[in-house]
Amino acid sequence: MSYLDLSISEMKKAIDEGKVTPTSLAKESFERAHKYQKDINSFVTLTEKNALNQLENLDSVEDNPLKGIPYALKDNFSTKGILSTASSNILKDYVPFFNATSVNKLYSKGAILIGKTVLDELAMGGTGTTGHTGPVKNPWDKSRLIGGSSAGSASSVAAGIVPFSIGSDTGDSIRKPAAYGGIVGYKPTYGLVSRFGLFAFASSLDHVGCFTRNVSDVAYVIDAIKGKDEKDMTSLPDDNIKFSEHLDGNVKGKKLFYLKEIVNRDNYKDSMDEELDEILNNFDEIIDKCKNLGMEVEEVDFDKEILKAIFPTYITISCAEATSNNSNLTGIPFGPRSKGKSIDEVMFNSRTEGFSELIKRRFVLGSYILQKENQEKLFLNAGRIRRIIVEKMTELFKEYDGMILPASGSIAPTFRSETIDKLSDRYLLLENHMAIGNFGGFPSITIPCGFVKNMPIGLSITSGVKKDLDVLNIAYALESTMNYKNQIAGGVNDER
Amino acid sequence: MMNDKYEVTIGLEVHCEVKTNTKMFSPSPNNYNETPNENISEVDMGFPGILPIANMEAVKKSIMMAMALNCKLPNYMYFDRKNYYYPDLPKGYQITQATEPVGVNGYINVYVNDEVKKIDIHDIHLEEDTASLDHYETYSLIDYNRSGIPLLETVTEPCIHSADEALAFLDSLRRIFLYTGISEARTDRGQMRCDVNISLAPKNSEKLGTKVEMKNINSFSNVKDAILYEIKRQSEILDEGGTIIMETRRYDDTTCKTYRMREKVEGVDYKYYVEPNIPPYKITDKLINELREKLPMLQFDRIQKYMKDYELSLYDASILTKNIETALYFEEVISKGIDPKMAANWINTRILGHVNKEEISINDCTFTTDDLVELITYINKGTISSKQAKDVFYKCIDENKKPSVVIKENNMEQITNTDEILSVIKEVINENMELALSYDPKKGRTVDFFVGQIMKKTRGKANPKAAMDLIKEELMKLKDKS
Numbered sequence: 001m002s003y004l005d006l007s008i009s010e011m012k013k014a015i016d017e018g019k020v021t022p023t024s025l026a027k028e029s030f031e032r033a034h035k036y037q038k039d040i041n042s043f044v045t046l047t048e049k050n051a052l053n054q055l056e057n058l059d060s061v062e063d064n065p066l067k068g069i070p071y072a073l074k075d076n077f078s079t080k081g082i083l084s085t086a087s088s089n090i091l092k093d094y095v096p097f098f099n100a101t102s103v104n105k106l107y108s109k110g111a112i113l114i115g116k117t118v119l120d121e122l123a124m125g126g127t128g129t130t131g132h133t134g135p136v137k138n139p140w141d142k143s144r145l146i147g148g149s150s151a152g153s154a155s156s157v158a159a160g161i162v163p164f165s166i167g168s169d170t171g172d173s174i175r176k177p178a179a180y181g182g183i184v185g186y187k188p189t190y191g192l193v194s195r196f197g198l199f200a201f202a203s204s205l206d207h208v209g210c211f212t213r214n215v216s217d218v219a220y221v222i223d224a225i226k227g228k229d230e231k232d233m234t235s236l237p238d239d240n241i242k243f244s245e246h247l248d249g250n251v252k253g254k255k256l257f258y259l260k261e262i263v264n265r266d267n268y269k270d271s272m273d274e275e276l277d278e279i280l281n282n283f284d285e286i287i288d289k290c291k292n293l294g295m296e297v298e299e300v301d302f303d304k305e306i307l308k309a310i311f312p313t314y315i316t317i318s319c320a321e322a323t324s325n326n327s328n329l330t331g332i333p334f335g336p337r338s339k340g341k342s343i344d345e346v347m348f349n350s351r352t353e354g355f356s357e358l359i360k361r362r363f364v365l366g367s368y369i370l371q372k373e374n375q376e377k378l379f380l381n382a383g384r385i386r387r388i389i390v391e392k393m394t395e396l397f398k399e400y401d402g403m404i405l406p407a408s409g410s411i412a413p414t415f416r417s418e419t420i421d422k423l424s425d426r427y428l429l430l431e432n433h434m435a436i437g438n439f440g441g442f443p444s445i446t447i448p449c450g451f452v453k454n455m456p457i458g459l460s461i462t463s464g465v466k467k468d469l470d471v472l473n474i475a476y477a478l479e480s481t482m483n484y485k486n487q488i489a490g491g492v493n494d495e496r
Numbered sequence: 497m498m499n500d501k502y503e504v505t506i507g508l509e510v511h512c513e514v515k516t517n518t519k520m521f522s523p524s525p526n527n528y529n530e531t532p533n534e535n536i537s538e539v540d541m542g543f544p545g546i547l548p549i550a551n552m553e554a555v556k557k558s559i560m561m562a563m564a565l566n567c568k569l570p571n572y573m574y575f576d577r578k579n580y581y582y583p584d585l586p587k588g589y590q591i592t593q594a595t596e597p598v599g600v601n602g603y604i605n606v607y608v609n610d611e612v613k614k615i616d617i618h619d620i621h622l623e624e625d626t627a628s629l630d631h632y633e634t635y636s637l638i639d640y641n642r643s644g645i646p647l648l649e650t651v652t653e654p655c656i657h658s659a660d661e662a663l664a665f666l667d668s669l670r671r672i673f674l675y676t677g678i679s680e681a682r683t684d685r686g687q688m689r690c691d692v693n694i695s696l697a698p699k700n701s702e703k704l705g706t707k708v709e710m711k712n713i714n715s716f717s718n719v720k721d722a723i724l725y726e727i728k729r730q731s732e733i734l735d736e737g738g739t740i741i742m743e744t745r746r747y748d749d750t751t752c753k754t755y756r757m758r759e760k761v762e763g764v765d766y767k768y769y770v771e772p773n774i775p776p777y778k779i780t781d782k783l784i785n786e787l788r789e790k791l792p793m794l795q796f797d798r799i800q801k802y803m804k805d806y807e808l809s810l811y812d813a814s815i816l817t818k819n820i821e822t823a824l825y826f827e828e829v830i831s832k833g834i835d836p837k838m839a840a841n842w843i844n845t846r847i848l849g850h851v852n853k854e855e856i857s858i859n860d861c862t863f864t865t866d867d868l869v870e871l872i873t874y875i876n877k878g879t880i881s882s883k884q885a886k887d888v889f890y891k892c893i894d895e896n897k898k899p900s901v902v903i904k905e906n907n908m909e910q911i912t913n914t915d916e917i918l919s920v921i922k923e924v925i926n927e928n929m930e931l932a933l934s935y936d937p938k939k940g941r942t943v944d945f946f947v948g949q950i951m952k953k954t955r956g957k958a959n960p961k962a963a964m965d966l967i968k969e970e971l972m973k974l975k976d977k978s
Contacts, residue, residue: 078545091544098538100545197545204772232547233774321772324579327588328542332638343583343636370579370767379769 008217022068029070032161042152046115061110065220072156072165075116078197087131090354100197102225117152123201139489144412147177154181157211160488172434175446179407179458182448186218190441191236194229202321205438215476219243249477252294254401261304271426278452311432316382323366390440397464407446407458443468448484502696507654509691520624520646521548532639540644542586554646558622562599570596572776579767584626592623594768606668616653659723706740722747806836828865871899910959924949935971
């Protein structure tokens with residue numbers, strides 16, 4: 001057993017008791033990072049020099065739960081003096097001169113940055129296979145992907161390299177890879193954590209969140225990075241509530257619901273397989289667990305056609321915003337600049353050479369969606385569907401304390417999996433509902449809730465805006481009924 | 497109208513930088529800086545991860561300007577993205593207002609020569625300026641100082657029909673910016689720039705002609721020359737039976753001609769959509785009232801008031817109201833009981849003459865409103881003559897002294913005391929008895945002579961009118977006696 005395998009609070013306790021030092025924790029973290037890099041490919045950059053610097057100055061940091069704790073950061077956060085590529089060739093040499101707000105906060109807390117993690121190029125993708133430094137593998141089974149876009153942030157926590165990592169979540173980019181990796185992934189209420197310094201993908205959907213190996217660690221991390229930021233107009237006013245001080249697991253009398261259309265076996269008659277069957281069985285067990293904890297669980301109907309529209313709505317809005325947000329990548333003010341006879345040609349060539357085909361496809365889509373003649377039918381209609389969903393969910397969250405659903409209808413796919421039919425009910429209903437959290441800025445978590453075919457599966461819990469504590473408490477209580485807390489891939493758990 | 501055959505139709509788009517401490521969406525300073533790329537931050541250069549923070553000072557000033565232009569205000573302040581690629585646009589989009597501009601359907605009245613003309617405002621919107629580019633043979637240089645400076649764009653309806661009207665509007669608009677302190681509106685620093693849309697159609701035609709756009713004209717005189725040139729150019733084409741091409745042209749102030757830049761592709765699609773990083777900002781009644789109180793009476797209304805209440809000429813009223821400082825100076829003087837016409841004369845000739853010569857603001861003029869009130873009071877009391885008053889004024893300026901001090905030091909008080917003047921009159925009649933006895937009221941020369949003598953003896957201090965009245969009286973008495 002290594003101290004690096006402990007939860008954040010246990011790790012901190014060990015530091016305080018002199019059993020381990022931040023330096024030795026960081027050292028071991030780097031050792032694991034190097035050891036697993038070839039197999040899993042979690043990192044774009046390992047920041048040893050920067051960590052040494054931090055460790056040298058750690059005495060000046062006020063004591064707090066994250067002091068001396070190693071962590072990893074998705075490579076789409078701006079880090080002063082440290083390469084920040086967003087896993088794209090168009091930023092492959094880009095070294096920013098300013099820090100993201102959340103990065104500054106973590107520096108001030110003395111959390112030790114171990115490295116910048118691989119993502120799907122520019123955070124656009126859900127596989128973790130499209131980064132410019134190669135695909136990220138699932139530490140539980142290297143023939144499988146871990147999902148994305150926060151792939152490296154997920155794999156580094158799942159593999160036990162770091163106890164927590166920072167990611168971004170635009171559709172389910174934290175929560176899906178957390179589920180595939182058997183760890184906890186959290187996306188707080190929109191505006192709770194500043195987005196300043198997060199490379200924008202789709203601003204109205206983008207969230208900063210974290211990966212940990214247990215629910216209380218989420219509270220420690222979010223406590224450290226949340227708060228009003230003068231640099232982000234959408235950031236929420238401070239509430240001065242420390243989540244970590246209010247996690248009691250007391251959920252008696254809480255009311256939960258799930259969407260019938262998502263878990264209704266009748267919808268998947270044609271595509272039912274052993275995997276999905278086990279996942280749905282697992283979900284039934286979760287419902288029982290909830291009831292055992294004293295919570296009520298009800299089934300709620302939701303227009304299936306609208307639920308099936310989540311994915312197209314998400315793609316429409318996110319591609320449109322992404323096209324605009326990434327228009328700054330021209331090679332002119334920063335980043336690698338291609339040659340060209342005129343300024344226009346320089347921009348044209350930089351973009352042609354800098355983006356992968358997949359990204360260009362999204363930009364073409366986004367551009368098409370925003371065209372004057374298509375805006376009404378595509379962009380604005382997507383906005384309307386988004387509003388219908390958000391209004392309905394907001395109504396439900398007035399009555400219920402949370403929504404539970406399986407995070408996915410499958411385990412992490414293998415790299416050789418057949419292409420998914422993106423128009424099937426199974427894909428549209430089971431693989432995309434977590435984007436509801438992004439549509440409404442709802443707080444949403446996934447926690448590990450079992451194993452299917454020796455691969456971890458996750459449970460999604462979502463609640464209303466600013467009801468982060470409800471989500472965390474429900475997750476905390478459920479976590480205590482299961483045996484997956486602090487699990488690390490390839491190690492500790494008997495059930496595997 | 498300079499053109500009899502064709503109806504000229506002009507619409508203007510005027511960009512004016514808003515005076516604020518910081519830029520529209522970043523904390524970088526908003527001040528004029530000759531050294532390139534000093535007033536910049538990651539936000540102005542569109543680095544990855546940046547977010548806009550709307551400058552509330554600029555937002556408030558834009559609402560104030562919308563009110564000054566009699567526009568309808570939206571309920572919420574929204575911003576939109578205008579997406580296009582150009583190296584002067586570091587984010588690849590400009591944050592502007594498209595769906596809900598801060599003001600729509602407004603108007604202002606302006607004087608074109610002596611007539612009132614109503615100019616309709618299509619909209620006014622708040623946006624950020626782009627960087628400035630300098631192109632050289634093999635390279636271009638970018639200065640991001642201008643990138644992100646708050647900009648108000650005022651768009652008129654196509655309701656302007658001559659260069660004079662265009663100029664009158666631009667001048668009035670500039671005066672509003674200055675009156676309200678919303679902008680310094682300095683064309684020499686590129687703070688106010690103008691796009692001109694112009695078309696010609698046969699007189700009485702129902703349809704407008706083909707629109708030609710001239711972009712980024714940076715001085716009012718250039719706007720005038722560009723319009724006049726285009727009217728001539730387009731008239732000649734139409735006279736010869738040619739057709740006008742819809743295009744964008746560039747005005748060259750060295751040749752005073754316009755040159756074709758590019759054919760205008762109908763409707764470039766800027767893919768506008770709502771800026772997601774700036775939450776809508778409610779324009780409350782409280783805010784509106786607060787801003788309305790800050791809005792001063794503008795030039796046009798002041799001209800009307802001066803003409804109606806003070807019976808000033810349009811010319812005098814226009815000069816007095818050119819800037820708010822002069823207008824306030826004038827109003828302060830008359831509030832102290834001075835005759836408006838007299839105050840206007842003094843301000844428009846002496847004081848503005850001095851202020852303009854020295855290129856200072858009337859507020860920096862050492863001759864205060866109190867000084868003017870004092871000086872005019874001396875004239876009205878007959879203590880000094882108008883001619884003397886001029887000397888007093890210049891001495892006040894030169895020596896930085898109060899009128900009372902100058903008058904005393906120079907012993908300039910007029911003799912208005914009748915007894916004092918009468919004793920002098922006695923002296924001069926005795927000295928010129930023969931002439932006095934031959935006095936003929938029908939001939940003015942004798943009186944003139946005696947007044948001259950009186951002035952000589954009093955070294956110019958006798959009140960000329962009093963002296964004249966008294967000498968006539970005394971000469972008549974003498975005549976009646978004899």
